[in-house]
Amino acid sequence: MSKVLFDAYAWLNVKTEDYVDEYLDCTDQSRDDFKDESALQEAVQSWLSDNTEVDWDDFKNQCENEEKHPVLVTGYFMSWMGPQPCGRIFDNLAEAVSGAIMGGDSCPIFSLTDEGMLVLDETHHDAPTSGNHYEFRVLTARGETYLNNHMDDDRRTLHEALKEKGRSRNVNIKIFGFNKKEELK
DSSP states (O other): OEEEEEETTGGGGSOGGGGHHHHHHHHTOOGGGSSSHHHHHHHHHHHHHHHHHHHHHHHHHHHTTSOSOOEEEEEEEEETTEEEEEEEEESSHHHHHHHHOOOTTOEEEEEEETTOOEEEEEEETTEEEEEEEEEEEEEOHHHHHHHHHSTTSOHHHHHHHHTSBTTEEOOOGGGGTOSSGGGGO
């Protein structure tokens, strides 16, 4: 089980009827402002979709609260040839979450695992049902020293070494409003 922090298409899986009153209240409108129920439902769905951008900005702002250390992103992307291992190092968490997303027709879902690992699961045109999977690790001081001393190593070897205990850690779950890992379960 994991806690979803951001889902780009969560609005597609909700009943617009459940949000009508909230929409009308937020937009200072009434049912009489719409020609029929269908027009109202369409306006609510559009509003929910627009709110996804606000949710994305909020999520990125939370990520900016992580200490400014390099972030290792590892995992695999799903290509038309199947899963391909990958990894990349970003300057900080905010850059990592923005830079790891494919964009275009992808559907990114960021979540925290029970262990507190930030992960991105993302479907896209080459993988509409089972897509990319990335894990985010913040480098420790020891990890940054290792990175600086081994920058010219093979990337995969470097990334595996940075995943070793003491060289990287999970993101601070407090930036997402959780105080203990037990809250993630």
